[in-house]
Amino acid sequence: MLWRTLLTSALICAIGLLPWLSHTDPALTVLKARSAERTPTPETLAAIRDELGLADGPSALLVRWLGGLLHGDAGRSWVSDTEVLPAVLQAIGVSLLLMAGAVVVALATVAAVCARTLRLGSRRRLGDDRPGGTGSAVLASLPEFLIATVLAAVVGVQLGWLPALGWYGPQWMILPSLALGLSAGAVLGRMLDDLLPAAFAEPWALAAAARGTPPRSVARQALRRCAPGLLPNLGLFLVGLTGGAVTVEQIFDIPGLGRLTLSAALAQDLPVLQTGTLVLVALAAAAAVLTKVGVRWLIGPALRDGALQSLHRPTRPAPRLVPLGYALALAAVIGLGLPRDPLTLDTAAKLQPPSAAHPFGTDALGRDLLARVAHGALETLGTALAVSAVALVIGVLLGLLPRLSGPLVDTVNAVPPVLAALLVTGVAGSGRWTPAWAVVVVAWAPLATHTASLLRQERATLHLTATKALGAGRGYLLRHELLPAVVPPVVRHALLRLPAVALSLAALGFLGLGAQPPSPEWGLLLSENQPYVERAPWAVLAPAAVLALLGALAVTASAGMRLPRFGRRSGRNAPSPSDSPRARPADTQQPTAPAPLHTPDRPSLR
Template sequence: MLTAGLVCAIGLLPWLSHTDPALTVLRARSAERAPTPGTLHAIRDRLGLDEGPWTLLVRWLDGLLHGDAGRSWVSDTEVLPAVIQSLGASLLLMAGAVLVAVPTAGAVCARTLGLGSRRRLGGRRPGGSGSAVLASLPEFLVATVLASVVGVQLGWLPALGWYGPQWMVLPALALGLPAGAVLGRMLDDLLPAAFAEPWASAAAARGTPPASIARQALRRCVPGLLPNLGLFVVGLTGGSVAVEQIFDIPGLGRLNLRAALAQDIPVLQTGTLVLLALAALTAGLTRCGMRWLIGPALRDGALHSLHRPAPPAPRAVPLLYGLLLTAVITLGLSRAPLTLDTAARLQAPSASHPFGTDALGRDVLARVAHGALTTLGTALAVSAAALLTGVLLGLLPRLSGPLVDTVNAVPPVLVALLVTGVAGSGPSTPALAAAAVAWAPLAAHTSALLRQERATLHLTATRALGAGPWYLLRHELLPAVLPPVVRHALLRLPGVALSLAALGFLGLGAQPPSPEWGRLLAENQPYVERAPWAVLAPATALALLGALAVTAAGGVRLPRGRRAKPTAGIRPAVHEPAQQPLLADSP
């Protein structure tokens, strides 16, 4: 049902955008050709546009059933071979990114694994600000730095094209490093509770090697992350548009982007349908993986809760990041962000321009400071809405599961185009488009944690004593699920800020001379070799925002407090740990 609705919405895209589809196709084919009435009529007649969107949709579906996805409106070539070829390139790139992301996630939580397996974790707050900074770096910035430094200046690896394994290294690093940092932070958040379970204590007492205990702890925590890992896989396949553009990779993401901008409906429909099929396959594999890793514990209610009251987070580190970010914004607000000085183009940082100037001679510090007001305000509002939506839908996994799979498979640019077609272009369009997709990872995370928490021993005992659903949700489930999901939402805050400005860069939101941080990155990207400071300044601001959000969220938890008296004489559940190992093959 959702897939059919999305395909129909794509078929209506030219008519929703209130533009002449023939004119859009003509501009995509030849921008110099004059749009005369005769030319536009010939295009409409050839493509059958006068027959209306529903006739075109039925014709496309009928051809798809016979293995024919039609012909491109722009290039007049067969659609299916082009989509399959682009899918192959994207799958290879995705595989390379996963190979980078997995060891990156392992490096982020390596210290926690070492300390926990030796019973020395104590009250340590896992994770550091270094991984938070890496997770907040935009993919296209990492790609630009790798291409210009490693590929061009050092010449170690090729930086342009797609001709063999060597050409895959740099784009895989650009995609895998930030994704691995996010997954590592989420895994690091669950490991201390896994090491505190009774099976780990019993294994350590029997002299089990620490490496074996660490492997079992990983197996205990990975099921809660598998849904988000599946989202990363699909997102890396269809959402790596910027990286594919920078490295000139003929992937499915870039193909869908070009088709969406040119309103090449047959290509866009087929590409999106392939992504939806990949999302459904990935979702099925992740569910099977969860059952295989945990075994019968989910069915029998034999799990232990991974929720533990977090120790107080250190205040010095987030305070330092907050002071640095506040100082940058305060110093720049007194400067003019729009004043042009062509004689001072691309000047290096100096006393008069602490962050240097951009290609038009504007003060970069002023633009970063003034852009913070809009960027941070909108990003916080979108993140809050995404958190609320993700938690509410995550509490209803049967409803949210298909929605998450569908939303994650749709390229963000396509969502923005659909929102623009329905709501019109304006300052709220990027926020609506970002909020439409930002909730999906949080809903998947909530559903995964909720499923494991419902299978815990203490919840089974509390339910047996007569506790109702509302009591269990308020006093047991939400205190266990909300803290890691809130930390996850804060970890994604810089990415939300960047996606808002990226949509503006594509003409779907804020326009020049708006000083949004992501727009500053996009505007100054062509000058990264001549004036790296113009890119490093907004990138550093985003990194500070990410580090501040993650370190400040380190102690996020819901206090258990005094529990309401349950009806019918129910007593609060006592968390009695079982002594048997959790997993079937635990040590």
């Protein structure tokens, strides 16, 4: 609790220093937010400073805001001059309702992704040659704002089946819930589908199937067995839907907390920004407590007594032809587009459909989309791979220290990505690698949570208890038991998020922190062509298809991966004295098995 309180205090103080960290005049920013046409004269700026108390410095502002919170007063907005607390509570109510709809969609998506594994596993017909889940990988790689744009344009505008703009009733939450829940459900479904085969191979499942237990009962218990490993990531997903659903709220014109926080961050409206962030941190803490209670309710006695079976089961590598096909297709797109010029303008060929001259069509300025996709691949893939690798290393290292990383993950996950980018830019300044560090700040949190949840269950397994009883040291257990069980699924999780990392890097371009026109970066291509999705859908579908191809390649290439063995080892046997020199003191002897209490009589040899 002390560690969590210190992190929250540091975050609130950093937000309070945001106008001074960004090296901008807060009075000028507030004036532009209030009235962009008004001339920023020295007298006008001085009046705003006196009105807001900016001359007293950030410390006085923070103390005044905290003092008001003790009396239930979060202050007044610097821009609209309205009470902050009612506006934040109304926005969090909208976000929670949207979150509930997205959770329903995500759970339905998880059920669809894992349906085949549940059906075959409960009937003991599940083998290691399962398909790699390419469809779920493609769905997980699609950006939320692209799904939202297509749903709003096709379902809401062209077909007119559902309303696409506003927030006036239950019908208005269907399309935003689909946009938020589909991709998140695909990610969670892939993680659950990665654990289910090992659960169906445990002795209890085999015994239940041999006794004739109905397959539905076996599948239900297998879900309960795997759920504790996913609950922490589900908690992160719930918190991310409140503050991180900024693009979906912008497209569908939803007055949620993410949109309110983004507007306050851009306008440097500190009372609204600090109150909204404090609400998100409190929501993250509540979600963390609920997930811990849920884990203890599901498998608490087994965690306490060390009576679990390991969910890590080495699988055969996936057929190389599948990822090889995706790799060749991606290489073909890049190879065909690199000889073309991505910056050549042709005003007479605006928004042309795909043809022999332009296989992917052209954009609103007449530029060849194939050339822009190919040239943007080098920058996008290189930076995204570097960011994913750094986030993976940080996530695994901090996940191995759950008491340290747990509150840190909750606090970081409560910060909207845009706000994290503004804080990083304020501290490090604008530069080429500033967007990469801004994405790293938030990208490691789900990987650390996944690592910690798997580590918690792996430490409670029977074979680990037996190995420690036979004299294995901590180093041996970490290298030979824990890391081989934890790292492969976390690496697959990181690869599944690779397309999302690429899009997060590009999304910072809207704030002047990332790629800027005329750069052919993939996420920027999607953002530039989004307004023309109705007239020229190929302008959006071409980069989205290549992005989905990247996601499918990442997932299928990681199927069946495992860590190399260190030292000699056979099955789950304990280490030999040479393998673990510090397993026991030097002056003790190797423990031997106790003699049986009863030895049957044997005839003597004469």
